Each structure stands twice: as structure tokens, then as C-alpha cells.
Amino acid sequence: QKEVEQNSGPLSVPEGAIASLNCTYSDRVSQSFFWYRQYSGKSPELIMSIYSNGDKEDGRFTAQLNKASQYVSLLIRDSQPSDSATYLCAVNDPRNTDKLIFGTGTRLQVFP
Amino acid sequence: GAVVSQHPSRVICKSGTSVKIECRSLDFQATTMFWYRQFPKQSLMLMATSNEGSKATYEQGVEKDKFLINHASLTLSTLTVTSAHPEDSSFYICSAMSGADTQYFGPGTRLTVL
Numbered sequence: 155q156k157e158v159e160q161n162s163g164p165l166s167v168p169e170g171a172i173a174s175l176n177c178t179y180s181d182r183v184s185q186s187f188f189w190y191r192q193y194s195g196k197s198p199e200l201i202m203s204i205y206s207n208g209d210k211e212d213g214r215f216t217a218q219l220n221k222a223s224q225y226v227s228l229l230i231r232d233s234q235p236s237d238s239a240t241y242l243c244a245v246n247d248p249r250n251t252d253k254l255i256f257g258t259g260t261r262l263q264v265f266p
Numbered sequence: 267g268a269v270v271s272q273h274p275s276r277v278i279c280k281s282g283t284s285v286k287i288e289c290r291s292l293d294f295q296a297t298t299m300f301w302y303r304q305f306p307k308q309s310l311m312l313m314a315t316s317n318e319g320s321k322a323t324y325e326q327g328v329e330k331d332k333f334l335i336n337h338a339s340l341t342l343s344t345l346t347v348t349s350a351h352p353e354d355s356s357f358y359i360c361s362a363m364s365g366a367d368t369q370y371f372g373p374g375t376r377l378t379v380l
Contacts, residue, residue: 186367197359197374198310242309246367250315252298254369258309 157181158245160257167264173230175260177243180224186246187219187226188254193239201228201241233264268364269293272372279350280380286346287375289360295340296362300369301333304357316343350379 159178167173175189186205190198204210204217204226216229226245230237240259247253269292279285289299299316314324314335322335334346343362347354355378361369 188368190371197357197371200368200370203368244369251367252315252363253300253312256310 157255158243158257160241160243160260162258163261164263165260167233167262169233169235169264169266171233171264173233173237173262173264175228175230175241175243175262176225177227177245177257178225179243179245179255181245181248182221182224183248184245185248185251187217188244189215189217189226189228190242190244191237191239192242192259198242230262233262235264235266238262238264268362268368268370270360270362270370270372272360272375274375275373276376276378278378278380281351282349284346284348285350285377286344287358287360287377289343289345289362289372291341291362291364291370294362294364296343296364297340298363299337299343300361300363301335301343301345302359302361304359304374310359313345347377350377352379355379 157180188203189201192198202217204219210217214231218227240261242259243257244254271290273288297318301313302310313328314322316322316335316337318337324330337343359374361371
């Protein structure tokens with residue numbers, strides 16, 4: 155079992171819709187969770203971090219964390235074509251909390 | 267805030283030569299920086315963790331004599347790919363840690379070895 159799992163996609167949604175991206179992790183003691191966005195040919199860009207169960211909202215983005223079920227999700231409201239990118243879920247490595255374990259990413263396509 | 271730069275953004279070199287990549291945190295001090303490599307359509311692969319003033323910690327399978335890392339100050343880490351070969355061609359990305367656990371990435375360096 156991979157430590158951080160994401161559906162590779164592509165996830166296709168129409169402009170204006172809500173995009174829902176999901177991530178599961180294997181180590182129950184993980185404490186820090188991050189979502190990064192990576193455009194093709196570019197480096198990852200931090201979108202949000204979340205540490206506590208529940209929802210965290212920032213503009214059109216909402217991160218959701220459920221530690222009991224070991225999943226973290228990212229909702230993008232009012233999706234725009236410019237949101238089309240690969241979204242990487244990252245979880246801190248409990249054995250070395252400085253390090254992040256990345257999922258393979260979900261490719262999101264928002265079509266007009 | 268939390269801006270990380272990398273230089274060069276793109277480099278083409280001949281097989282057998284060495285290439286140095288610089289990673290700088292521009293508006294914060296980073297005691298820890300990380301070096302990743304990403305091949306096309308694959309996810310990030312951590313190569314090593316770089317701590318200011320001490321030796322880097324390399325991930326399993328990464329040759330420390332081939333990928334030399336120096337973290338001489340709180341704002342600068344360098345990665346030198348020695349005796350580069352075509353299979354080293356990749357996208358090299360650094361990140362710097364700001365605060366307790368948040369990593370901010372540089373723009374990456376695309377290395378092509380002929």
C-alpha cells in the first residue's frame with residue numbers, strides 16, 4: 155500500500171462546478187497535511203495546509219481532514235480553466251517530521 | 267513572503283561535465299532545504315535533506331558522491347551534479363522550510379545532458 159494515495163485522474167469538470175480531489179494516507183500518526191498545485195512544466199505551489207479535523211477554507215479552496223478515516227480532500231468551488239493542473243497531496247513523515255511524503259497527484263481539467 | 271529562487275532555470279551540458287544548481291530563500295531563513303527530482307509524468311522524488319552547517323542526508327538509492335549538496339548559509343543550498351550523464355536529465359526542484367513544517371518550492375531547474 156502506498157503511503158499517500160491519490161487517483162491520478164484526469165478529473166474533468168465544467169467551468170463553474172465544484173472539483174473534489176481526494177487523498178488517503180496510511181500512517182495514522184501523521185499530523186500535517188498539505189495541498190500543492192503543479193502546472194505542467196512548473197514546480198509545486200502551496201495552496202493550503204491543514205492540521206485539525208474538519209474544514210479549512212481559503213477563498214475558493216476548502217481543505218477537509220478526517221484523521222479517523224485517514225483522508226484529506228480539497229474542494230475547489232467555481233472551478234476555472236486556470237485551475238487545470240495536477241494537485242499533489244503531501245503528508246508529513248512521522249518518522250522525520252521535516253520530510254513530506256507526496257502522492258502521485260490528481261490531474262484536474264476544467265473545461266469551458 | 268516565503269519566496270524561493272533557483273538558478274539556473276534551464277541548463278544543457280555535455281556528458282561528463284558537472285553542473286551546479288543554486289537554491290536561495292529570498293525573504294526568510296531556512297535551516298532545512300530539500301532537493302527533489304521529477305521525471306516526466308512522475309511525482310516528486312526526494313533526493314536529500316540539506317541542513318545548514320551540516321552534511322546532507324541522502325535518500326536511499328541516491329549517490330552522495332554524484333549529487334553533492336552544500337548548505338553554507340541559512341539562505342543558500344547548492345546541488346552539484348558531478349559527471350552528468352543523459353540519465354541524469356530531469357527537473358530538479360529545491361524547497362525550503364519556513365516555520366515548523368511548511369515547504370516552499372523553488373521554480374525548478376531543467377537539466378538536459380547531451
